[in-house]
Amino acid sequence: MLPILQLIVxxxxxxxxxxxxxxFWMQAIRVRPPASVAQFTFTLSDWLVKPLRRVVPGAGGYDxxxxxxxFIVVLLATSVLFIIGATAEQVFLLALVxxxxxxxxxxxxxxxxxxxxxWVNPHAPLAPFVHALNDPLLRPIRRVVPPIGGLDLSVxxxxxxxxxxxxxxxxxxxxxAY
Numbered sequence: 001m002l003p004i005l006q007l008i009v010x011x012x013x014x015x016x017x018x019x020x021x022x023x024f025w026m027q028a029i030r031v032r033p034p035a036s037v038a039q040f041t042f043t044l045s046d047w048l049v050k051p052l053r054r055v056v057p058g059a060g061g062y063d064x065x066x067x068x069x070x071f072i073v074v075l076l077a078t079s080v081l082f083i084i085g086a087t088a089e090q091v092f093l094l095a096l097v098x099x100x101x102x103x104x105x106x107x108x109x110x111x112x113x114x115x116x117x118x119w120v121n122p123h124a125p126l127a128p129f130v131h132a133l134n135d136p137l138l139r140p141i142r143r144v145v146p147p148i149g150g151l152d153l154s155v156x157x158x159x160x161x162x163x164x165x166x167x168x169x170x171x172x173x174x175x176x177a178y
Contacts, residue, residue: 006081013077017102019044020070025106027063031132034125045069074099100169104162110134111162115155134158 023041026033033041045066052065052072078095086094114134117127134155141154141161 009077009080013073014102016044016048017070017073017077017099018106020048020066020073021103021106023049024063024066024070025133027058027066028061029133029136030061031129034129037126037129048072070102071095071099074102097169097173101166104166104169107134107137108159108162111137111155111159 019041023045025031026041032038048069049063049065052069056064056068058064075092075095078098079091082091082094110130110133114127114130117124117130121127137158138154141157142152145153145157147153
């Protein structure tokens, strides 16, 4: 029964955390989402972000309440998943690692979605939005890796760099665990 509970908690936490991270990223890079994405994002996360804003106001143009909310979600999920036999420090470290992984996997997912849009339908209604979300990641890479024969390899390089970051995170953990 415990694995089923872990699956449910992890899935719910991952979806909510992803929405909170998307909300933070959209506001950080000042991208206006399409109405459907905005409605979904704000409806799913307002219950957590609005109360947090009373404690953690936005500063420097960043919505810190969304980012801290995402970390709180991963911390609570990690606490539930590793409640047996784990110290508070271990739970916090695992939550921090999971949080970093969520961020990296979120960027990888956005890059894959952009690649699919470029192959299948570059004029899809969500394509400009996804492109705008990825542009801050791809712009520095495009300065170093120009298109080769008309083929933009920056998405491939970005995914490779993010995979390396995941590898480094895995190797920094004791025993390479989690």
